[in-house]
Amino acid sequence: xxxxxxxxxxxxxxxxxxxxxxxxxxxxxxxxxxxxxxxxxxxxxxxxxxxxxxxxxxxxxxxxxxxxxxxxxxxxxxxxxxxxxxxxxxxxxxxxxxxx
Numbered sequence: 001x002x003x004x005x006x007x008x009x010x011x012x013x014x015x016x017x018x019x020x021x022x023x024x025x026x027x028x029x030x031x032x033x034x035x036x037x038x039x040x041x042x043x044x045x046x047x048x049x050x051x052x053x054x055x056x057x058x059x060x061x062x063x064x065x066x067x068x069x070x071x072x073x074x075x076x077x078x079x080x081x082x083x084x085x086x087x088x089x090x091x092x093x094x095x096x097x098x099x100x
Contacts, residue, residue: 025082065092
């Protein structure tokens with residue numbers, strides 16, 4: 001009887017990809033390591049005010065990014081984009097090499 005109920009309900013039309021996919025974060029930073037296979041380490045610098053003193057300080061963070069063609073080398077400025085988890089640490093992928 002449950003099978004008949006499922007067949008009676010009409011299926012909703014599929015949503016367009018622009019509706020179902022959320023926006024992805026992008027970051028720009030410097031490659032500090034490219035010695036791994038298909039992986040680069042990118043350091044980003046964000047300038048934020050200190051919570052107590054108000055002075056502008058640099059916050060540095062490292063991101064592990066997927067570089068399929070090994071295009072980026074150490075010292076390059078690159079743009080990376082958030083993606084699904086690719087390994088234990090990799091959640092970003094290389095979009096473009098901004099400056100060599």
